[in-house]
Amino acid sequence: MRNLRNAYTTAAACVALGLWACPVQATVITGNGGFEIAGSGGAADSDMWSEFTTAANNVSERTTTNPEFGSYAHHLLAYGQDALGTVAGIQQNSGNDVGLPSLAPGSTLSASFDAMTPFGPGGVMNYTLRILNGAGAIVNIYNNTIPNPSSVYNTYTTTSLIVPAFGAAPNDYYVAFFEVNAAAGGFASSVSEVYVDNVSIEGTLVPEPASLALLALGAAAVTRRRR
Numbered sequence: 001m002r003n004l005r006n007a008y009t010t011a012a013a014c015v016a017l018g019l020w021a022c023p024v025q026a027t028v029i030t031g032n033g034g035f036e037i038a039g040s041g042g043a044a045d046s047d048m049w050s051e052f053t054t055a056a057n058n059v060s061e062r063t064t065t066n067p068e069f070g071s072y073a074h075h076l077l078a079y080g081q082d083a084l085g086t087v088a089g090i091q092q093n094s095g096n097d098v099g100l101p102s103l104a105p106g107s108t109l110s111a112s113f114d115a116m117t118p119f120g121p122g123g124v125m126n127y128t129l130r131i132l133n134g135a136g137a138i139v140n141i142y143n144n145t146i147p148n149p150s151s152v153y154n155t156y157t158t159t160s161l162i163v164p165a166f167g168a169a170p171n172d173y174y175v176a177f178f179e180v181n182a183a184a185g186g187f188a189s190s191v192s193e194v195y196v197d198n199v200s201i202e203g204t205l206v207p208e209p210a211s212l213a214l215l216a217l218g219a220a221a222v223t224r225r226r227r
């Protein structure tokens with residue numbers, strides 16, 4: 001929470017000084033980006049992440065195997081089937097999963113993470129960063145596919161996405177959506193395996209109503225003093 005508080009403090013200082021164009025630095029808004037916190041589903045459940053698989057024997061689990069930092073990473077394992085590609089992944093929505101307020105209009109959103117990709121035949125890793133509006137529709141998106149197997153961690157980054165201006169609902173609220181998945185090809189010997197750690201989603205949030213009230217009070221105080 002300290003990063004968030006710093007962002008609010010910076011915004012408050014800019015407004016109090018009358019510097020409306022004062023740039024607010026993007027901060028890390030990832031929840032549990034290092035997978036060190038278990039969710040309500042037990043030790044194999046990464047808190048604040050949604051795990052999913054498209055086939056019964058695929059795996060999406062918090063694990064003590066191959067952490068890059070700390071004691072845990074998240075492990076994705078997908079097995080191909082005859083004429084059927086399958087996926088195992090994790091997703092995080094900054095609103096639903098982390099409970100954060102809207103991204104600030106006009107600000108930038110980007111993400112980086114570290115992954116080890118010991119793929120078998122036909123395996124790839126996909127990752128995507130999206131900005132969703134209040135109805136869950138995609139308003140900006142970055143996608144990438146990594147086909148290269150690696151037995152060591154590498155760092156992957158997205159481009160910066162621009163958060164649109166606010167409009168009528170549902171465009172009065174924007175969240176960050178991030179997904180990494182391991183995808184296996186449509187043949188029985190295909191295997192995709194990915195270890196993910198150190199996810200850093202960087203964005204700028206709108207101040208919460210309580211902070212906005214404080215900002216207004218601060219600006220009023222400055223105005224009075226100038227008279």
Ligand SMILES: [Ca+2]
Nearest residue numbers: 034069070072
């Ligand atoms: Ca970790």
